[in-house]
Amino acid sequence: MVRPVDERGIGEDLRQEGTIESATKLVSMLAEVKRGGVLEELKEMKEVAGERIVLTADQVVTHPTLGILEKPESREEAEQFMMAYANVSSVTTVGSVMLTEWPSMKTSLKTFTSTVRFDGEGLKKDMEKGKEEGGKTLLDRLLEADAPVYDCAGGLMIENPLVKEFIVGVDGTEDSVLGLSRRSVLECYRDLKEK
Numbered sequence: 001m002v003r004p005v006d007e008r009g010i011g012e013d014l015r016q017e018g019t020i021e022s023a024t025k026l027v028s029m030l031a032e033v034k035r036g037g038v039l040e041e042l043k044e045m046k047e048v049a050g051e052r053i054v055l056t057a058d059q060v061v062t063h064p065t066l067g068i069l070e071k072p073e074s075r076e077e078a079e080q081f082m083m084a085y086a087n088v089s090s091v092t093t094v095g096s097v098m099l100t101e102w103p104s105m106k107t108s109l110k111t112f113t114s115t116v117r118f119d120g121e122g123l124k125k126d127m128e129k130g131k132e133e134g135g136k137t138l139l140d141r142l143l144e145a146d147a148p149v150y151d152c153a154g155g156l157m158i159e160n161p162l163v164k165e166f167i168v169g170v171d172g173t174e175d176s177v178l179g180l181s182r183r184s185v186l187e188c189y190r191d192l193k194e195k
Contacts (some may be wrong), residue, residue, distance in 0.1 A: 003031055007058070008070060018067025022112050023060050026068065027096035030058035031109065042102055051064055051191070052102040059095035059179040061154030064088050069154035078155040083140050085156075085166075086123035090115050091134070093177050094151065096170035099188040108191035114172025116134055116158060123166050138162060153179065 011029050014022040034056040036115035042052070061069040063084055069091075085091065091115065099108045123138070130137030141162050142149050149155045157163050158170065158177050175182050 001165045005030070005037060012081050015068045015166065018178075020046065020062050020094060020113065023068050023092075023094040024096075024113075027094055028056040028109060028111060030097075031056045031096040031098040035100055035107075039100065039102070051104075053189075054100045054102055055097065055185070056098045056122060057098075057180055057189065059093060059153045061156055061157070062092045062094060064091075070147055071153055072150055072155045075139070078149050079137075079139055081155045082123065082137070083127055085118050086127055087119050088118070089120060090117040090171075091154065091156070092116075093172075094154070095176055095179055095181060095184075097184045097188055099192055101192050106192050106195045108188035108195075112172070112176045112181040112182070112184050114170055114174075114176045116156065116170055116177060117168040119166045119168050126166070134154070138166065 010033060011026040013027075014026040035054060038054050038056060042054070063069055065088070066081070066084050069081060072081055093114050094111065096109060096111045098107060100107045128139050129135045130140060139149070140156070142160065145162065147157060147160055147162070149157070156177070158167050158174065164167055169179055173181060173183070176184070
């Protein structure tokens with residue numbers, strides 16, 4: 001079992017900047033920290049032999065007014081994110097993937113972004129409807145359906161049918177919004193093979 005990483009305790013200065021550039025630095029830094037934890041575990045395991053490829057990654061959402069968003073830690077924070085999405089036309093997801101060849105320690109890192117465009121008016125109406133007696137917001141419906149709201153950067157799950165109705169479009173790839181760009185993984189793998 002890999003030791004957990006206190007993601008929110010890393011890169012506080014970058015989080016305060018809240019830009020796509022600072023988010024790119026942050027997710028790269030977090031992929032590196034996670035890599036260190038996995039490699040420490042591999043070193044401690046006596047039965048690991050032969051070559052392995054270690055994949056580490058991270059993702060955040062950048063919001064124009066809230067800055068860098070991680071996984072929501074509470075219902076209140078998830079609700080804050082949903083309301084914030086209703087007040088902007090789009091947010092950008094920023095992700096990283098790092099492949100490390102074990103035991104040679106050759107490494108390749110790639111970062112990627114995608115922009116998610118919202119139906120802000122639809123989200124606002126949904127939030128208002130939730131204030132009515134017996135009304136349920138998108139967040140209420142997601143939580144009732146046991147959707148992994150607290151496991152996604154920014155609580156953003158564009159693949160969920162409940163969320164899809166509020167998505168106008170994605171500039172980039174859906175897999176990169178979901179947190180792991182296949183293209184970036186393949187680019188890292190090719191880089192490792194060329195080193």
